[in-house]
Amino acid sequence: MFDALKLQSPDKIIALMKAYREDPRPVKVDLGVGVYKTAEGNTPIMRAVKAAEKQLWDEETTKTYVALLGDAGFHDVMIDLILGPETVPRENVAAVATPGGTGAVHHGLELIRMSNPDVTVWVSDPTWPNHISILDYLGIKWRTYRYFDAEKCEVDFEGMLEDLSQIAEGDAVLLHGCCHNPTGANLNLGQMAEVAEIIRTKGCVPFVDIAYQGFGDGLDTDAIATRHLARHLPEVLIAASCSKNFGLYRERTGILLGITPNEDAANLVRDNMSYLNRQNFSFPPDHGARLVTMILNDPELRADWQAELEEVRVSMLSLRQKLADTLRERLNSDRFDFVAQHRGMFSRLGLTEVEVQQLREKHAIYMVGDSRINIAGLNEENIPILANAIAQVCG
Ligand code: LMR
DSSP states (O other), X not given: OGGGOOOOXXXXXXXXXXXXXXXXXXSOEEOOSOOOOOTTSOOOOOHHHHHHHHHHHHHOOOOOOOOTTOXXXXXXXXXXXXXXXXXXXXXXXXXXXXXXXXXXXXXXXXHHHXXXXXXXXXXXXXXXXXXXXXXXXXXXXXXXXXXXXTTTTEEOHHHHHXXXXXXXXXXXXXXXXXXXXXXXXOOOXXXXXXXXXXXXXXTOEEEEEEOOTTSSSOHHHHHHHHHHHHHHOSOEEEEEESTTTSOOGGGOOEEEEEEOSSHHHXXXXXXXXXXXXXXHTSSOOOHHHHHHHHHHHSXXXXXXXXXXXXXXHHHHHHHHHHHHHHHHHHHTSSTTTHHHHOOSSEEEOOXXXXXXXXXXHHHOEEOOTTOEEEGGGOOTTHHHHHHHHHHHHHO
């Protein structure tokens, strides 16, 4: 029976992780998968997470099931973190804990398909490759809207508006809440408000993927665009991840929120979210969600978590600036100045696939094929290595 299976095309980001690990060269640079790293190349457990884990080890008395939707306390703290107080009435929001942000994206898309089997989901060109993979896996029609001007390395807002003028009633529009992956180029609030207005007048639903809250301009600022959509549109789906801002990658901690116009609608969405968990894996993972709940409910842990997150954010900003300055100096050109303006974990450098391959083969520098780099993979030592190598391959 299994010989009927066919090999799946590998996920580019995951394949890159493996290729990097297997590269025997002593000096190599990993700018691939989106994982935070210190200057020493470690991905530490955040202080507040460690403290909460110790406390949990002492206090937890059972590992029995929680609830199909996950813990209500987790829903509350996450709704507050993402939406802030008073953006929408709490009773209008349905929430379900999911295995990571990817689980939330998957469930959100399934929910969209269950609501409208004929839906077209519009995604930014480019977007996180797994968005498209999941859409294909679920057999959902999708189309792209222009998003990134590859020449200028900034948002192509005119192109975006032109393409979004074609969305039809009942379609869904996938948006990145902040820290666009893979480009690092983001809409400002005014632009998001224009997009919200198109979505509203066309009778479509926005699906916001917010996986990097706190990595761009700060926890609240990064959520402003999402809050605007939630305030001004009757229905919004939000997939959020705690992998990055809590560093909980392997604990698979995420949440899907459904903003609805009233309590009855929220109950209906909640019922279907619960069904999706049950059919796919039953109860969602609890450990990471519980740690997040403990941290956000404890003023001391919360303050420490925020302080460490801020250190991470500021260090990425300074790495951006250093890379832009070094490239400017090595190339005697302002071509890469945009890196300092971009926000979040990634920037797309605008190199060709051949140049990316040369960087890998000749210089042991690993980045995704579209020239996306993980800013957190940079440090004082490898920035000059990268800048020299780019000067060579582009020279
Ligand atoms: C990334 O884009 O590198 C991260 O979101 C990790 C992943 O799962 O792809």
